Amino acid sequence: MTAAPPEAGEFPESVQKFIDLSPTGDILRTLSNQGIETVAYLRSLGEDRGWERPAEDRWSLRELVGHMLDTERVMVAAALHFGRGHECEMPGMSAQGWVDASGYDDRTLADMCNELEKLRASNVQMFACLGTSDWLLTGTVDGETYTPRGIAWFLAGHTTYHMDVARAEYV
Numbered sequence: 001m002t003a004a005p006p007e008a009g010e011f012p013e014s015v016q017k018f019i020d021l022s023p024t025g026d027i028l029r030t031l032s033n034q035g036i037e038t039v040a041y042l043r044s045l046g047e048d049r050g051w052e053r054p055a056e057d058r059w060s061l062r063e064l065v066g067h068m069l070d071t072e073r074v075m076v077a078a079a080l081h082f083g084r085g086h087e088c089e090m091p092g093m094s095a096q097g098w099v100d101a102s103g104y105d106d107r108t109l110a111d112m113c114n115e116l117e118k119l120r121a122s123n124v125q126m127f128a129c130l131g132t133s134d135w136l137l138t139g140t141v142d143g144e145t146y147t148p149r150g151i152a153w154f155l156a157g158h159t160t161y162h163m164d165v166a167r168a169e170y171v
Contacts, residue, residue, distance in 0.1 A: 004149075010136070011150035018157030019150075021164075027152045028128055034159055035120030039113050041163065045171060050109035054169035059099060061170050065112045066104035067095055068162055069119060075141065075155055076123045079148040082139035083130045092142025127152050 005027075011019060023030055042065060050062040059067065070093060078090040104112070127148065135149040146154075 006147060006150040006153050009145065010138075010147040011154055012144035012146070014144070015150075015154050015157075018154050018161055021157035021160040022153045023156070027149075027156060028124055030156050031120065031127070031152065032124045034156060035117065035124070038120075038159060038163055039117045041167075042109065042113050042116075045109070047109050049171060050112075051105070052170050058169075060105055061166060062104045062107060062109055062112060063099045063102070064162055064166060064170070065109070065116060066102050066107075067099055068159060069112065069116060070098050070102070071095075071158055072116075072119055072123055072155060075146075075151045076126060078139060078141045078146060079130075079151040080126060082137045082146065082151075083134040083148040085134075085137055087137065087139045089143070090139060090141045092144075123155070 005022070005024060006019065042061075045061070050065075051060055053060050074090075074093050081088055081090060130148055135152075136147050138145055138147050140146070
């Protein structure tokens with residue numbers, strides 16, 4: 001089950017671009033390796049780079065990482081609910097509103113990397129514990145239908161997207 005990408009109906013059309021950025025193959029391996037590579041890259045940038053913004057109206061690198069943390073938490077909580085057979089409506093998040101309320105620029109990039117490393121490893125373990133049929137159970141996030149499989153692939157693509165932005169615009 002972890003090698004097959006999600007099908008239409010397992011995620012909303014609005015996240016198709018993220019699904020398309022996810023490599024094919026074992027999604028658990030992808031998420032695990034991606035977490036390690038992402039944290040290693042961010043750590044290599046050094047603390048001073050955490051303040052950088054590609055433009056005045058854009059997030060700092062710390063805020064970008066914080067957004068990735070928030071997204072992982074919200075979406076994996078939904079995947080857990082759905083994977084346990086609780087077909088429910090989960091709240092979404094306002095990316096900008098959450099960043100504005102976060103205080104991420106008050107934290108160190110090193111601290112955020114430590115958090116991301118542990119969070120991603122924990123999330124991979126949660127996905128690994130889902131049974132084959134659990135990956136296809138549904139629920140909604142912010143009014144949009146997802147399955148745990150759709151969420152896993154979304155998270156991989158979401159990270160790829162934001163790390164591509166970081167590599168292109170922040171350094």
